[in-house]
Amino acid sequence: MAETKYAYFCGCSLEGTAKEYDDSMRVVMKALGAELVEPDDWSCCGSSPAHTVDYDLASALAARNLAIVEKMGLPTITTPCPSCLIGFKKANRAMANEVFKKGVNELIDEPYNCSVEAKSSLQVIYEDIGLEAIASRVTHILPDLKVAPYYGCILNRPPELAHFDDPENPIAMDRILSTLGVDVRDFVFKTECCGAAFGVPKRKMVNELTYKVLSMALDAGANCIVVACPLCQQNLDLRQGQVNSLMGSNFNIPVLYFTQVMGLAYGHSPKELGIDKIFVSADHLIGRVTKEEYEKQKAQEAAAKKAPKAKATEETKTEET
């Protein structure tokens, strides 16, 4: 069931390098009728670096924000960034242990009482709001897109922490995009790691891993990758040029956020959705027609096909499959 108000934690990346994800997420959530409230004066969740120091530090950084949401009286915190999401979920899991919880609460000013559930924004849109509501807002069809939905490695794994979709073959984005009328390809590398937070210190390694994901997308017949993670988007988009230089490839695959595609289907302008902010341009793929236009086109095509066919099937056939 969809709540009408969600505590929305956009996270540090969405303020900077992933600004277009935040812009498009807000547009889409508004269109779907969900109110997003930012926790007042939220701080960085710590992400991967905090986890290399110790569990209680990582939990404390996350718990400071969860405590703010608790004070707001909201039961759910939703975030578009899987890394922040995992930080919150791991804090909740670890703090179920009373001794650990006490220790973490000693590090933060406002104690946290483990009452806030962390859900990814994709999950809120897919499960809480639902495909019917998503379909009802569609005004435009994007006929040129052939997308490979890429979920990244931690959005749905491990299943006992993520509690969302299938860990081997997630379909939330596939379904959402299909509902919008987009051509979704069967992409086998949906959950393969692209290199995560090693982009800066281990660039070459990240480029090599990203190369595999990009190649597989092409293999699947896609001309665009759709993501739900700012780090994945960065590795696949910002660094696509680096991948090409290192691996001798010539990829030119735009990487869009699923909310950007949704926003386009809902008739919003590319500028509103930050389409101009991505490195590998998607301009040639985001041409769209209105739903009515599209349906008219399809009807005309179907009629054209039937005419010559009708002549060929004059001879009756026996009961055939």
Add this chain to the structure above:
Amino acid sequence: MRVGVFICHCGSNIAGTIDVAKVAAETRKIPGVAFATNYMYTCSEPGQKEITDAIAREHLDRIVVAACSPRMHENTFRKTIEKAGLNRYFLEMANIREHISWIGLDKELNTNKAIEEVAMAVSKAMQDKPLFSSSFKVNKRVVVIGGGVAGMQAALDCADGGLEVVMVEKSPAIGGMMARLDKTFPTIDCSICILGPKMVDVAQHDKIKLYAYSEIEEIKGYVGNYQIKIRKKAAYVDWTKCTGCGLCMEKCPTKNAYDYFNFGAAPTRAINIPFPQAIPKKAKIDPKYCRQFTKGKCGVCAKVCPTGAINYEQQDEIVTEDVGAIVVATGYGLLDQERLPEYGGGRYPDAITGIQYERILNASGPTSGHIIRPSDHEEPKTVVFVSCAGSRDKSVGVPYCSNFCCMYIAKQAILTKDHIPDSQSYVFYMDIRAPGKGYDEFTRRAQEEYGAKYIRGRVSRIYPKGKKMIVQGADTLLGTTVEVEADLVVLATAAIAADGAPQMAEKLHISYDTFGFYVESHPKLRPVETNTSGVFLAGACQGLKDIPASVTQGSAAAAKVLSLFSKDMLESDPAIAQVNNNACVGCLKCVKTCPFGAIVEDKLRDGRTVAKVIETVCAGCGVCTSTCPCGAIQLQHFTDNQLLAEVSTICQM
């Protein structure tokens, strides 16, 4: 009353943590105890002689043995005291081993508790009344549930032993899993060639009555006297008229029915004969796919059938068979590929299961024995076998080893090389389990003579890339990830309990474990018996095993049945419920609570309604005794007074 108490040391099992001499000393102080002693091994011959001598010498009339669980030796000691002239039910056992000495190490606490347990047993013994068995006739017919190799062996041995056998098989033909195999390890014998004659024997044996395409509907009764209701499922074909010519199957327009025999390796017709050597060789219609049933119009098979055997109006039929024993040989099932999402979850046509590959290898299978890729029907050159697809995997809920996959993979690798000489097989394994005669040598043969490459490591993922299937596994011996570009991937999916096993167990009143396999009386010493008299197990339903082990258990179960039937009369257990008609008010609450349906309403000659226990059905559980509001029905040997006496004793200690 003169009670004799015998406290066993059980070597150091009991004496190690209980001061048995002290227990004996304290017990002697109890009024009514005429004699108390401790002995090293009471169940041994000299130990038993101690008891019989003491009974004679000390004129004992009730006996308490404080030792192991009554499940171990109650019968032994009952026979002992009977030999000494006492009624068998004058024996009580105090379990001071499983309940005390095997639980804690504190000698003082244990000794005190043992003294209390023995005192309780003494109080109960003093109220024991003599009980006498009655005899009942045995119906020397046996039903064998399941027509696989274990069931067939059991049926043949029983029939050859002179018994009448009823065999019930739920699929349209007998043969079970073995009939589906191409060749068998380690001899590479053709499976149906060695099984066929057995199948024919079963069909033609004058003492075996075969109900194929039938299921057990209901089982009533008790050992020696079961009434079994069997549901003969509607095949929509009159099997008395069907000659198995197969014309209907040829002409049926529906070509996409699920083929149960081939485990979906290829589709079949809506009306079909499962395989060419099927016994009985009769056709059956699958109403889920048949157009006559789903759309209301077709009728092609009825038109072409030369004997007019098709009958769309056919109904299920219930028949009853009376038997004296039941042999359960219901076999096993296979894990659905859907449960293995990292291997495609069944979505990739070129990732198939072991049994599907077996059907493809089989010359009478859907591809006439040509190994082809399901996707494009091309011949594969690189075949990858994945062991433990689901087995030994806690996360899938199958922590155990499936017993025979290592062996059949080696066999399939050998056969692949035979069929396609320029092919290369890879086998990913964690361990090789090959314990039987010639088994290990067989797996070595696959590697040494047939060039199969065995890679030690599990497969993490399988995904399609172009026309190939990429198998991503590990070689832990090399210490690295390895990838193989396969044309065909064969998954050795875990073997699990047969479909419907728990429901069958409920009908039989036998136990089953967490995985659905039936529980034997004793895992080491009584593998084909259950704790329910008259019901025996054979084959994989008791625990996964290969063909020779299944055949062995089939014969073993038959031997048990034959020995059960070696007498004309069986003795009933007298420790059952009994109604005191004077106290019974006829509320009939016991009738409703009895889990075995052993109590019925009865009218006395003076018109009063009372409850009546059917002696042979009562299992002695005691639920009625605790239900009865006026204590009219009492479980003999465990009466309310006896239990209260035990409570009284312990409260006063």
Add this chain to the structure above:
Amino acid sequence: MDTINLTEKTDWAFIEQVKKKSGENPSLCYQCGNCTAGCPYTQYFDYPVSMVMRLLQAGQKDTILNSKAIWLCATCETCTTRCPCEVDVALIMEALRIIARREGRVSEKDIKLFNDSFLDSIKQYGRMFEMGILLGYKLRSGHLMGDAELGPPMMSKGKIHLIPKKIKGADEVAKIFTRFQEKAKQKVKKHG
């Protein structure tokens, strides 16, 4: 590889330490190699992850804590998701990483430098100041020219801020770090 005298060189205390820290039991691992098979980073590790598990079972503390593998693990959770024995392998790798860092054993200096820059930024501003982190990392690591070509387009698209945004509660966040460090010092004093 040298002969390992297991009688003398198995660090039992280390195994217990990792068990306690991670809450996982390494004995559950039956060395099937599924984790290694699925790990996208195996080719970069000096010891594939199943071998790290084996080294842990054998109590080889030094080899593990000096390895690169524990630093290059991205916690992508592939191993944990697929482990048939339900061992949270990624969590064990994390525990090893934490222990290594505490003991000052860092075989992948750049990764630690990046993490430190990141955490310093949070300590100072309460949020990630990307420019600051990058500059801090470049200066500390000496990799001055890395990703230089990304700078101009990032700026022109407004994706990178030149001025840090400091939240009101930045000192609250800084306090988290100080309190944590205090606690850590106390623990060392207590347990030596």
